[in-house]
Amino acid sequence: MNLTTHLNELAAPDAAAFRTLVGRLRARPEREPSAGLTERIMAAVDAERARERRRFRLPSPRWGIAAAAALAASLTLFSVYRSGTGSSGPAEQADGYAWLAANQEPDGTWSPAKHGGAEAYRPALTALSALALARAPRGYAPQLQRACDALAAMQTADGAFGGEGRAQLYNHAITTYALAALNRGQPALRPVLARALGFIRTRQTAEGGWDYEPRSEGNAAVTAWQVRALACAEEQGFKEAQVPLRKGLRWLRSVARDDGSVAYHRGSPTRSEGLTALAAYALITAGKEFSGLPELGRRVAGSLSAAAGTDRGADCYRDYAKVLAFESAGAGPQAAAVRRQMLQRQAAGSRDQWETVGGKLYTTALTALAAR
Secondary structure, three states: OOHHHHHHOOOHHHHHHHHHHHHHHHHOOOOOOOOOHHHHHHHHHHHHHHHHHHHOOOOOHHHHHHHHHHHHHHHHHHHHHHHOOOOOOOHHHHHHHHHHHHOOOOOOOOOHHHHOOOHHHHHHHHHHHHHHHHOOOOOOHHHHHHHHHHHHHOOOOOOOOOOOOHHHHHHHHHHHHHHHHHOOOOHHHHHHHHHHHHHHHHHOOOOOOOOOOOOOOOOHHHHHHHHHHHHHHHHOOOHHHHHHHHHHHHHHHHOEOOOOOEOOOOOOOOOOHHHHHHHHHHHHHOOOOOOOHHHHHHHHHHOOOOOOOOOOOEOHHHHHHHHHHHHHOOOHHHHHHHHHHHHHHHHOOOOEOOHHHHHHHHHHHHHHHHOO
Protein backbone atom coordinates (compact mmCIF):
# COMPACT_ATOMS: atom_id res chain seq x y z
CA MET A 1 0.00 0.00 0.00
CA ASN A 2 1.30 3.46 -0.94
CA LEU A 3 0.51 5.47 2.21
CA THR A 4 1.31 8.83 0.61
CA THR A 5 -1.15 8.20 -2.24
CA HIS A 6 -3.95 7.34 0.17
CA LEU A 7 -3.22 10.35 2.38
CA ASN A 8 -3.42 12.62 -0.68
CA GLU A 9 -6.98 11.37 -1.26
CA LEU A 10 -8.12 12.46 2.21
CA ALA A 11 -9.42 15.87 3.14
CA ALA A 12 -6.67 18.05 4.67
CA PRO A 13 -7.93 17.82 8.31
CA ASP A 14 -8.27 14.03 8.06
CA ALA A 15 -4.81 13.66 6.55
CA ALA A 16 -3.29 15.86 9.27
CA ALA A 17 -4.99 13.84 12.02
CA PHE A 18 -3.79 10.60 10.48
CA ARG A 19 -0.20 11.86 10.26
CA THR A 20 -0.39 12.92 13.92
CA LEU A 21 -1.54 9.44 14.90
CA VAL A 22 1.26 7.83 12.91
CA GLY A 23 3.78 10.13 14.57
CA ARG A 24 2.57 9.17 18.04
CA LEU A 25 2.74 5.48 17.21
CA ARG A 26 6.27 5.84 15.90
CA ALA A 27 7.28 7.67 19.08
CA ARG A 28 6.28 4.74 21.27
CA PRO A 29 9.07 2.33 22.19
CA GLU A 30 9.19 -0.83 20.13
CA ARG A 31 8.41 -4.10 21.85
CA GLU A 32 9.38 -7.57 20.81
CA PRO A 33 6.26 -9.49 19.69
CA SER A 34 5.38 -12.74 21.41
CA ALA A 35 6.61 -15.95 19.88
CA GLY A 36 4.48 -17.28 17.04
CA LEU A 37 2.48 -14.05 16.61
CA THR A 38 2.87 -13.97 12.83
CA GLU A 39 1.80 -17.60 12.48
CA ARG A 40 -1.29 -17.05 14.64
CA ILE A 41 -2.33 -13.98 12.64
CA MET A 42 -1.94 -15.75 9.28
CA ALA A 43 -3.86 -18.79 10.55
CA ALA A 44 -6.73 -16.53 11.65
CA VAL A 45 -6.72 -14.76 8.26
CA ASP A 46 -6.87 -18.09 6.40
CA ALA A 47 -9.71 -19.32 8.61
CA GLU A 48 -11.72 -16.14 8.08
CA ARG A 49 -11.13 -16.26 4.34
CA ALA A 50 -12.42 -19.83 4.23
CA ARG A 51 -15.56 -18.81 6.12
CA GLU A 52 -16.19 -15.88 3.76
CA ARG A 53 -15.82 -18.10 0.71
CA ARG A 54 -18.40 -20.52 2.07
CA ARG A 55 -20.71 -17.65 2.90
CA PHE A 56 -20.42 -16.01 -0.51
CA ARG A 57 -20.60 -19.16 -2.62
CA LEU A 58 -21.08 -18.13 -6.22
CA PRO A 59 -23.46 -19.71 -8.70
CA SER A 60 -22.18 -21.53 -11.74
CA PRO A 61 -19.73 -19.60 -13.95
CA ARG A 62 -22.27 -19.46 -16.76
CA TRP A 63 -24.89 -17.85 -14.53
CA GLY A 64 -22.31 -15.46 -13.11
CA ILE A 65 -21.26 -14.23 -16.54
CA ALA A 66 -24.87 -13.78 -17.58
CA ALA A 67 -25.74 -11.90 -14.42
CA ALA A 68 -22.74 -9.59 -14.74
CA ALA A 69 -23.48 -8.73 -18.35
CA ALA A 70 -27.21 -8.28 -17.85
CA LEU A 71 -26.83 -5.99 -14.88
CA ALA A 72 -23.95 -4.05 -16.35
CA ALA A 73 -26.54 -2.91 -18.92
CA SER A 74 -28.45 -1.07 -16.22
CA LEU A 75 -25.54 1.18 -15.21
CA THR A 76 -25.08 2.34 -18.79
CA LEU A 77 -28.77 3.17 -18.91
CA PHE A 78 -28.47 5.36 -15.88
CA SER A 79 -25.61 7.12 -17.50
CA VAL A 80 -27.86 7.85 -20.47
CA TYR A 81 -30.39 9.54 -18.26
CA ARG A 82 -27.66 11.74 -16.90
CA SER A 83 -26.19 12.61 -20.30
CA GLY A 84 -29.55 13.30 -21.94
CA THR A 85 -29.30 10.58 -24.62
CA GLY A 86 -32.59 9.14 -25.82
CA SER A 87 -34.86 11.91 -24.57
CA SER A 88 -37.43 11.08 -27.21
CA GLY A 89 -38.08 8.07 -29.41
CA PRO A 90 -40.01 6.82 -32.41
CA ALA A 91 -43.67 5.87 -32.12
CA GLU A 92 -42.93 2.24 -31.36
CA GLN A 93 -40.96 3.25 -28.26
CA ALA A 94 -44.07 4.88 -26.81
CA ASP A 95 -45.50 1.37 -26.61
CA GLY A 96 -42.48 0.36 -24.54
CA TYR A 97 -43.03 3.19 -22.09
CA ALA A 98 -46.73 2.36 -21.84
CA TRP A 99 -45.91 -1.32 -21.27
CA LEU A 100 -43.56 -0.45 -18.42
CA ALA A 101 -46.12 1.84 -16.81
CA ALA A 102 -48.87 -0.77 -17.13
CA ASN A 103 -46.74 -3.50 -15.55
CA GLN A 104 -45.68 -1.63 -12.43
CA GLU A 105 -46.71 -3.54 -9.31
CA PRO A 106 -49.08 -1.99 -6.74
CA ASP A 107 -46.17 -1.57 -4.31
CA GLY A 108 -44.27 0.57 -6.84
CA THR A 109 -41.75 -2.06 -7.94
CA TRP A 110 -41.48 -4.16 -11.10
CA SER A 111 -41.31 -7.96 -10.86
CA PRO A 112 -38.60 -9.52 -13.05
CA ALA A 113 -39.94 -13.04 -12.46
CA LYS A 114 -43.26 -12.14 -14.11
CA HIS A 115 -41.46 -11.17 -17.30
CA GLY A 116 -38.78 -13.82 -17.70
CA GLY A 117 -36.11 -12.39 -15.40
CA ALA A 118 -34.50 -13.22 -12.08
CA GLU A 119 -36.35 -12.00 -8.98
CA ALA A 120 -33.05 -11.45 -7.13
CA TYR A 121 -32.63 -8.28 -9.18
CA ARG A 122 -35.98 -6.66 -8.40
CA PRO A 123 -34.35 -3.49 -6.95
CA ALA A 124 -32.08 -3.04 -9.97
CA LEU A 125 -34.79 -3.67 -12.54
CA THR A 126 -37.23 -1.45 -10.68
CA ALA A 127 -34.68 1.35 -10.82
CA LEU A 128 -33.98 0.60 -14.48
CA SER A 129 -37.66 0.71 -15.41
CA ALA A 130 -38.13 3.98 -13.53
CA LEU A 131 -35.22 5.59 -15.34
CA ALA A 132 -36.66 4.49 -18.66
CA LEU A 133 -40.01 6.08 -17.82
CA ALA A 134 -38.19 9.27 -16.82
CA ARG A 135 -37.04 9.62 -20.43
CA ALA A 136 -40.49 9.13 -21.94
CA PRO A 137 -41.95 11.98 -24.07
CA ARG A 138 -45.02 12.13 -21.81
CA GLY A 139 -44.84 12.38 -18.05
CA TYR A 140 -45.12 9.43 -15.66
CA ALA A 141 -44.71 11.34 -12.40
CA PRO A 142 -46.99 9.14 -10.25
CA GLN A 143 -45.25 5.94 -11.39
CA LEU A 144 -41.84 7.47 -10.78
CA GLN A 145 -42.74 8.64 -7.28
CA ARG A 146 -44.08 5.20 -6.33
CA ALA A 147 -40.93 3.58 -7.69
CA CYS A 148 -38.64 5.89 -5.72
CA ASP A 149 -40.63 5.36 -2.53
CA ALA A 150 -40.44 1.60 -3.03
CA LEU A 151 -36.69 1.66 -3.63
CA ALA A 152 -36.06 3.74 -0.53
CA ALA A 153 -38.18 1.32 1.52
CA MET A 154 -35.98 -1.59 0.37
CA GLN A 155 -32.90 -0.20 2.12
CA THR A 156 -31.61 -2.38 4.95
CA ALA A 157 -29.94 -1.27 8.18
CA ASP A 158 -26.44 -1.45 6.66
CA GLY A 159 -27.46 0.89 3.82
CA ALA A 160 -27.74 -1.78 1.10
CA PHE A 161 -30.73 -2.19 -1.21
CA GLY A 162 -31.11 -5.95 -1.18
CA GLY A 163 -29.80 -9.16 -2.65
CA GLU A 164 -26.81 -11.30 -1.83
CA GLY A 165 -23.53 -12.08 -3.56
CA ARG A 166 -23.43 -10.82 -7.14
CA ALA A 167 -26.93 -9.39 -7.02
CA GLN A 168 -26.24 -7.15 -4.04
CA LEU A 169 -23.65 -4.82 -5.54
CA TYR A 170 -25.53 -4.45 -8.82
CA ASN A 171 -28.80 -3.75 -7.02
CA HIS A 172 -27.03 -1.27 -4.80
CA ALA A 173 -25.19 0.74 -7.45
CA ILE A 174 -28.19 0.96 -9.76
CA THR A 175 -30.60 1.97 -6.99
CA THR A 176 -28.20 4.51 -5.51
CA TYR A 177 -27.74 6.09 -8.93
CA ALA A 178 -31.49 6.12 -9.64
CA LEU A 179 -32.42 7.77 -6.36
CA ALA A 180 -29.74 10.42 -6.84
CA ALA A 181 -30.61 11.08 -10.50
CA LEU A 182 -34.39 11.05 -10.22
CA ASN A 183 -34.77 12.94 -6.96
CA ARG A 184 -32.52 15.95 -7.23
CA GLY A 185 -33.08 18.36 -4.38
CA GLN A 186 -35.49 16.22 -2.33
CA PRO A 187 -34.30 16.54 1.29
CA ALA A 188 -36.17 13.45 2.45
CA LEU A 189 -33.94 11.21 0.37
CA ARG A 190 -30.62 12.58 1.54
CA PRO A 191 -30.39 10.28 4.60
CA VAL A 192 -31.19 7.30 2.34
CA LEU A 193 -28.43 8.28 -0.07
CA ALA A 194 -25.98 8.97 2.76
CA ARG A 195 -26.47 5.45 4.10
CA ALA A 196 -26.14 4.05 0.58
CA LEU A 197 -22.82 5.84 0.09
CA GLY A 198 -21.63 4.47 3.41
CA PHE A 199 -22.28 0.95 2.19
CA ILE A 200 -20.36 1.62 -1.03
CA ARG A 201 -17.37 2.86 0.97
CA THR A 202 -17.35 -0.20 3.24
CA ARG A 203 -17.29 -2.55 0.25
CA GLN A 204 -14.48 -0.75 -1.62
CA THR A 205 -11.24 -2.71 -1.70
CA ALA A 206 -7.90 -1.36 -0.50
CA GLU A 207 -6.84 -1.10 -4.15
CA GLY A 208 -9.89 1.06 -4.95
CA GLY A 209 -12.17 -1.36 -6.81
CA TRP A 210 -15.23 -3.42 -5.96
CA ASP A 211 -15.83 -7.13 -6.42
CA TYR A 212 -18.28 -9.84 -5.43
CA GLU A 213 -16.11 -11.48 -2.79
CA PRO A 214 -14.26 -9.87 0.10
CA ARG A 215 -10.47 -9.62 -0.23
CA SER A 216 -10.53 -9.35 -4.02
CA GLU A 217 -9.04 -6.18 -5.44
CA GLY A 218 -11.98 -5.55 -7.78
CA ASN A 219 -13.45 -6.19 -11.22
CA ALA A 220 -14.13 -3.60 -13.90
CA ALA A 221 -17.87 -4.24 -14.28
CA VAL A 222 -18.82 -3.79 -10.63
CA THR A 223 -16.31 -0.96 -10.19
CA ALA A 224 -17.75 1.00 -13.13
CA TRP A 225 -21.23 0.71 -11.60
CA GLN A 226 -20.10 2.06 -8.25
CA VAL A 227 -18.17 4.87 -9.93
CA ARG A 228 -21.31 6.01 -11.75
CA ALA A 229 -23.33 6.03 -8.53
CA LEU A 230 -20.62 7.94 -6.67
CA ALA A 231 -20.22 10.52 -9.43
CA CYS A 232 -23.95 11.25 -9.48
CA ALA A 233 -24.06 11.55 -5.69
CA GLU A 234 -21.08 13.91 -5.69
CA GLU A 235 -22.97 16.15 -8.11
CA GLN A 236 -25.78 16.24 -5.55
CA GLY A 237 -23.37 17.66 -2.96
CA PHE A 238 -22.38 14.50 -1.09
CA LYS A 239 -18.76 15.22 -0.21
CA GLU A 240 -18.30 11.74 1.25
CA ALA A 241 -18.44 10.39 -2.32
CA GLN A 242 -15.27 12.21 -3.37
CA VAL A 243 -12.56 9.95 -1.95
CA PRO A 244 -14.06 6.59 -2.99
CA LEU A 245 -14.80 8.07 -6.43
CA ARG A 246 -11.17 9.08 -6.94
CA LYS A 247 -9.95 5.69 -5.80
CA GLY A 248 -12.44 3.92 -8.08
CA LEU A 249 -11.37 5.96 -11.09
CA ARG A 250 -7.74 5.24 -10.32
CA TRP A 251 -8.53 1.52 -10.27
CA LEU A 252 -10.32 1.72 -13.62
CA ARG A 253 -7.33 3.55 -15.07
CA SER A 254 -5.09 0.69 -13.93
CA VAL A 255 -6.99 -1.95 -15.94
CA ALA A 256 -6.86 -0.09 -19.27
CA ARG A 257 -4.53 -2.03 -21.59
CA ASP A 258 -2.18 -0.86 -24.33
CA ASP A 259 -4.60 -1.88 -27.10
CA GLY A 260 -7.32 0.32 -25.57
CA SER A 261 -9.37 -2.53 -24.15
CA VAL A 262 -10.15 -2.97 -20.46
CA ALA A 263 -9.36 -6.03 -18.34
CA TYR A 264 -12.14 -7.50 -16.21
CA HIS A 265 -9.57 -8.21 -13.48
CA ARG A 266 -6.00 -6.97 -13.56
CA GLY A 267 -4.14 -9.24 -15.95
CA SER A 268 -7.28 -10.87 -17.36
CA PRO A 269 -6.81 -11.73 -21.07
CA THR A 270 -10.52 -11.62 -21.97
CA ARG A 271 -11.78 -8.77 -24.15
CA SER A 272 -15.39 -7.60 -23.91
CA GLU A 273 -16.74 -4.82 -26.11
CA GLY A 274 -19.49 -4.05 -23.62
CA LEU A 275 -17.15 -3.86 -20.64
CA THR A 276 -14.66 -1.73 -22.56
CA ALA A 277 -17.42 0.67 -23.59
CA LEU A 278 -18.79 0.92 -20.06
CA ALA A 279 -15.35 1.71 -18.64
CA ALA A 280 -14.68 4.27 -21.39
CA TYR A 281 -17.88 6.12 -20.57
CA ALA A 282 -17.09 6.13 -16.84
CA LEU A 283 -13.57 7.47 -17.41
CA ILE A 284 -14.78 10.23 -19.73
CA THR A 285 -17.77 11.42 -17.69
CA ALA A 286 -17.01 10.61 -14.04
CA GLY A 287 -13.34 11.42 -14.60
CA LYS A 288 -13.89 14.75 -16.34
CA GLU A 289 -12.33 16.71 -13.47
CA PHE A 290 -9.16 14.60 -13.39
CA SER A 291 -6.19 15.16 -15.65
CA GLY A 292 -5.71 12.47 -18.26
CA LEU A 293 -8.80 10.39 -17.52
CA PRO A 294 -11.10 11.77 -20.27
CA GLU A 295 -8.26 11.36 -22.78
CA LEU A 296 -7.77 7.77 -21.64
CA GLY A 297 -11.49 7.13 -21.90
CA ARG A 298 -11.56 8.43 -25.47
CA ARG A 299 -8.63 6.18 -26.36
CA VAL A 300 -10.49 3.22 -24.87
CA ALA A 301 -13.62 4.19 -26.83
CA GLY A 302 -11.49 4.39 -29.96
CA SER A 303 -10.70 0.68 -29.66
CA LEU A 304 -14.38 -0.19 -30.15
CA SER A 305 -15.91 -1.11 -33.49
CA ALA A 306 -19.18 0.31 -34.77
CA ALA A 307 -19.46 -2.34 -37.50
CA ALA A 308 -22.22 -4.93 -37.34
CA GLY A 309 -21.05 -8.44 -36.61
CA THR A 310 -18.26 -7.47 -34.21
CA ASP A 311 -20.13 -9.52 -31.59
CA ARG A 312 -22.70 -12.23 -32.15
CA GLY A 313 -26.44 -11.82 -31.74
CA ALA A 314 -28.60 -9.27 -29.99
CA ASP A 315 -27.04 -7.79 -26.86
CA CYS A 316 -28.73 -4.63 -25.58
CA TYR A 317 -26.06 -4.07 -22.97
CA ARG A 318 -23.17 -4.25 -25.40
CA ASP A 319 -24.85 -2.05 -28.02
CA TYR A 320 -26.07 0.55 -25.56
CA ALA A 321 -22.70 0.72 -23.83
CA LYS A 322 -21.11 1.37 -27.21
CA VAL A 323 -23.58 4.18 -27.92
CA LEU A 324 -22.68 5.79 -24.61
CA ALA A 325 -18.95 5.43 -25.18
CA PHE A 326 -19.05 6.79 -28.71
CA GLU A 327 -21.28 9.74 -27.83
CA SER A 328 -19.24 10.73 -24.79
CA ALA A 329 -16.09 10.52 -26.94
CA GLY A 330 -17.64 12.79 -29.59
CA ALA A 331 -18.04 10.00 -32.16
CA GLY A 332 -21.66 10.69 -33.11
CA PRO A 333 -21.73 8.78 -36.44
CA GLN A 334 -20.42 5.60 -34.79
CA ALA A 335 -23.00 5.94 -32.02
CA ALA A 336 -25.78 6.35 -34.59
CA ALA A 337 -24.60 3.26 -36.48
CA VAL A 338 -24.71 1.09 -33.37
CA ARG A 339 -28.11 2.47 -32.42
CA ARG A 340 -29.49 1.55 -35.84
CA GLN A 341 -28.17 -1.98 -35.48
CA MET A 342 -29.81 -2.30 -32.10
CA LEU A 343 -33.20 -1.15 -33.39
CA GLN A 344 -32.89 -3.40 -36.46
CA ARG A 345 -32.32 -6.42 -34.22
CA GLN A 346 -35.37 -5.47 -32.20
CA ALA A 347 -37.49 -5.09 -35.35
CA ALA A 348 -36.30 -8.51 -36.54
CA GLY A 349 -37.39 -10.09 -33.26
CA SER A 350 -33.88 -11.20 -32.33
CA ARG A 351 -33.72 -12.75 -28.88
CA ASP A 352 -31.34 -10.90 -26.60
CA GLN A 353 -28.69 -13.20 -25.17
CA TRP A 354 -29.25 -11.92 -21.63
CA GLU A 355 -33.04 -11.85 -21.74
CA THR A 356 -33.32 -14.87 -19.45
CA VAL A 357 -31.56 -12.88 -16.73
CA GLY A 358 -33.14 -9.45 -17.14
CA GLY A 359 -36.36 -10.48 -18.85
CA LYS A 360 -38.62 -8.19 -20.83
CA LEU A 361 -38.22 -5.44 -18.24
CA TYR A 362 -34.54 -5.25 -19.15
CA THR A 363 -34.90 -5.36 -22.92
CA THR A 364 -37.89 -3.00 -23.01
CA ALA A 365 -36.32 -0.34 -20.81
CA LEU A 366 -32.96 -0.53 -22.54
CA THR A 367 -34.48 -0.36 -26.02
CA ALA A 368 -36.66 2.60 -25.06
CA LEU A 369 -33.59 4.47 -23.82
CA ALA A 370 -31.59 3.56 -26.93
CA ALA A 371 -33.91 5.39 -29.33
CA ARG A 372 -33.47 9.10 -29.87
